[in-house]
Amino acid sequence: MNVHVRADAALPRHDWTPAEVEALFELPFAELVFRAAEVHRRWFDPAEVQLSQLLSVKTGGCAENCGYCSQSASFKTGVAATKLMDAETVVSAAAEAKAGGAQRFCMGAAWRDLKDRDLPKVAAMISGVKALGLETCATLGMLTAGQAQALKAAGLDYYNHNLDTGPDYYSTVVTTRTYQDRLDTLAHVREAGLSTCCGGIVGMGETRRDRAGLLHSLATLPAHPDSLPINDLMPVPGTPLAGSDPVDGLEFVRTIAVARLVCPKSVVRLSAGREHMSRELQALAFLAGANSIFIGAQLLTTSNPDKNTDAALLADLGMRPMTMN
Ligand code: SAM
Ligand code: DTB
Ligand code: SF4
Numbered sequence: 229m230n231v232h233v234r235a236d237a238a239l240p241r242h243d244w245t246p247a248e249v250e251a252l253f254e255l256p257f258a259e260l261v262f263r264a265a266e267v268h269r270r271w272f273d274p275a276e277v278q279l280s281q282l283l284s285v286k287t288g289g290c291a292e293n294c295g296y297c298s299q300s301a302s303f304k305t306g307v308a309a310t311k312l313m314d315a316e317t318v319v320s321a322a323a324e325a326k327a328g329g330a331q332r333f334c335m336g337a338a339w340r341d342l343k344d345r346d347l348p349k350v351a352a353m354i355s356g357v358k359a360l361g362l363e364t365c366a367t368l369g370m371l372t373a374g375q376a377q378a379l380k381a382a383g384l385d386y387y388n389h390n391l392d393t394g395p396d397y398y399s400t401v402v403t404t405r406t407y408q409d410r411l412d413t414l415a416h417v418r419e420a421g422l423s424t425c426c427g428g429i430v431g432m433g434e435t436r437r438d439r440a441g442l443l444h445s446l447a448t449l450p451a452h453p454d455s456l457p458i459n460d461l462m463p464v465p466g467t468p469l470a471g472s473d474p475v476d477g478l479e480f481v482r483t484i485a486v487a488r489l490v491c492p493k494s495v496v497r498l499s500a501g502r503e504h505m506s507r508e509l510q511a512l513a514f515l516a517g518a519n520s521i522f523i524g525a526q527l528l529t530t531s532n533p534d535k536n537t538d539a540a541l542l543a544d545l546g547m548r549p550m551t552m553n
Pocket of ligand 3: 290291292293294297298299300301337338339340369
């Protein structure tokens with residue numbers, strides 16, 4: 229392989245075929261991780277990691293039936309439904325997150341779609357968080373084009389809306405919405421000028437082909453996601469997918485590496501699931517191109533490594549918070 233071929237391999241492409249993405253998964257592990265690490269270095273400082281923190285601003289009682297989710301009203305998971313938090317409560321949680329080192333604050337609501345009646349309160353929390361000097365992210369379910377514009381006007385930087393899995397496995401995971409519904413909201417988000425955060429989950433009983441299908445869908449979007457979260461399923465008792473066979477750690481790292489290769493400029497987040505990963509597995513994921521994590525001991529409803537555990541991990545790996553533009 230000469231230098232020119234390597235440089236080309238790092239350029240973003242939107243014409244990936246499913247077979248090409250599957251072929252990357254089939255590479256010998258060390259070759260795959262090496263290629264991903266090379267591409268990672270072309271666009272990023274590999275010692276830098278972007279730090280986001282989540283808050284569930286409206287928990288539970290959701291009308292969708294996503295088979296992995298603790299917050300669906302369809303499953304008995306013991307997660308109590310709450311009302312939408314007040315903006316002041318959210319802003320003070322964001323201030324704490326900032327003091328703890330978070331760079332981006334992500335507000336999640338267990339909604340199928342955003343209702344216009346909730347927009348003023350959501351806009352107030354977004355502008356309050358933005359005024360703290362944090363990047364803002366929200367994940368509120370489906371949006372209309374007008375709602376995406378209103379969120380942008382309120383100071384929203386990122387909108388998270390995951391494709392979750394490959395198109396062929398989607399209807400096994402959720403039946404109350406379609407892949408196309410997700411793609412439509414993502415189009416509204418992009419057209420409003422918001423940055424996109426879009427990825428998926430592994431460990432839901434899907435095949436490698438489905439994982440490749442997810443990454444193929446992401447890599448062939450009109451614009452690659454700005455942030456690309458790869459979640460390892462947090463199994464929640466009471467949800468249909470809680471008993472799925474866990475994905476092997478090396479296969480998880482392969483998924484991160486392929487994400488890095490097919491979306492070279494995306495910030496790939498080693499997202500949910502770090503709680504049950506060894507330090508060594510997380511280190512491999514960083515080597516394979518992950519450069520973002522959620523910090524804080526709570527994700528939305530499930531747990532995440534605490535502050536001291538993560539501080540020690542990043543110090544031992546010689547990693548530091550990503551420089552912000
Ligand atoms: N209701 C909105 C939606 O679904 O778009 C926003 C919140 S939802 C909880 C955000 C994302 O979290 C989901 O798309 C899914 O990818 C991820 N997620 C939810 N439950 C999870 C779990 N148990 N393990 C891993 N990821 C999960
Ligand atoms: C994403 O991809 N993962 C985050 C965020 N986007 C909203 C959510 C993870 C949730 C894990 C399960 C829970 O805590 O309920
Ligand atoms: Fe609702 Fe989002 Fe959970 Fe699906 S993932 S049940 S849409 S909160």
